[in-house]
Amino acid sequence: MMTVKDFETAARRRLDPVHADFIAGGAADEITVRANEEAFRRLRLLPRVLRGSAERSLDITVLGGRARTPVLLSPTAFHKLCDGEGELATARAAAAAGAIMIVSMASTVAVEDIAEAIRGSGEDGAPAPLWFQLYLQPDLDFTRTLVRRATDAGCGALVVTVDSPVRGAHERDLRNGFLDLPDGLRCAHMAEPGEGGRVRQIAMSPEISWQHIDWLRGITSLPILLKGALHPEDALLAVRHGVDGLLLSNHGGRQLDTVPATIELLPEIHAAVAGRIPIVLDGGVRRGTDVVKALALGASAVGIGRPVMWALAEGGEKGVRRLLELLRDEVDQALALCGATGVRDLTPDLVRAPVWPDTAGYAVRPGGAVS
Template identity: 40%
Template structure:
């Protein structure tokens, strides 16, 4: 198991077909899913030489936090299908290398158990419900559990059309439920013939009339830093700043929402120009190699998030598998930084990108 793509291959055979389809799929023809990784390949590096790289340091700052590496665990739902310990195994792995974990609203394990399983910061990913009280109750619960930030996912008023999930009429296995949503009366996904249960759940319960005004409302109630996840347009990045948002995640939801939307890394330069270092930028989508992290940082991200790679490690060998994924990416980043002439994260800049 030399690289994380080895984990991808090895994990496929270990999963139930409908879980494997759920984890890997993108929306419609999966053009954005493919482009998220292809776009990194199109970007060429222009390395520097003769800068002492005998000691490469990948620790960095994200707002007021110092983190050991610029790698964050993006929120992914239903990790119990990948391993019995699900989100708890991921939280423990995050602890080992001090990575921030963003826990999904749709986790199989309760948020309180996730935060107590790790020394690392846990952020809570929030889907905003039509029911305001339910939304506030989730925020309150995350706060009481010790979450350090709320990440509002803004690219999913409806679920993208993941066709394999529709064909499979995707459902949670009987042994699993949505642990953060019991208080709302939702343990299971609804059944509807000919439909993905998750998509049907979104149709019925998730707020489709969310606007910037609601973001302010959530910020006032939360009393925690607010990140918006799913920003691709520079104008939305500017609006996020105007509405007091603390940071943004440049993301197309791993190609699972609007197919043919731009690859995350291709959206980054214009956003980074619009943000002009006023708030932190995290990028996710298609990070598979240390070079991808280097390119994202060179183009203006402070940190990157990984979604599917964590699931591959988790399905393969639980906590250890996730630790391996994080270690591999971190050591690849160290190596490629050295080869590009960067001894620290602050040495990384747009000059490392060819043809910019």
């Protein structure tokens, strides 16, 4: 396995075709799925020279969580579709790499078991960094229970998905008849206590509003990141409502099709929040150079989703370890070739971009500058 693409090809051979489509697919015509990758390819890096360093630092700190790599694991559902150990294997690989893992609410392993599997495996014996992704449920008491479980398990932040008032049109899944998990698998956080207990469905909430974010802010002291806010005005509202960070994500193209690629939106969002809260970006990251471009344009870290699932399908825990090592090596190489001693040296002038449409008062110019 030499590239992320190699993992995708290998996973396609190993997975049930229906499950492979579930992982790769997006909403409707999958225009945004393709746009996420294509937008990175349109960006160009303009390196500096004669600024060499024998070593480069890839360490980051986001919302108090330290990591040895700027690549974190975005929340993805149903890891046991790819490997029998599911999220346990993924978490051990992330802990070994010093990477932050965001546990999905739709995980097939409970957050308590994931936390136990990596207890003491962080730097100097500290807990490996875990965050928890949450869909706010209409049953607020049940939502409160999930928040308490994530807190008690030692999660360092809550990542609240806000782009899913209804489900996206996953036409691949509909054509394949993939409407539920296979026998023997369940969404661990939605199951009632005890073997054979009722498993709730994750409810999408068309009525979700900023009042729900205020309610959540009032019941937890954990940092809150919003996942899926794409408009600069919503980024400003997030700051005003006491949100601690943004996960700039279009759900991998799985919700509203034809929305822009996240890397195209990053300069606008970065200008809007003006450094008041950190931005993590995911969507279409397939190379170390993609990571460097995102960090240079203002992201504090970068998330990967589908590549984790492909690596898990190809080689379980070892596959995910290899994936994270590969991306770390690619980021390190790109830093050296850009004349950077670490991720903190990355600035917008290292990126040459097309002129993207000015739709919200922030014009993105060549070189990544924003006016």
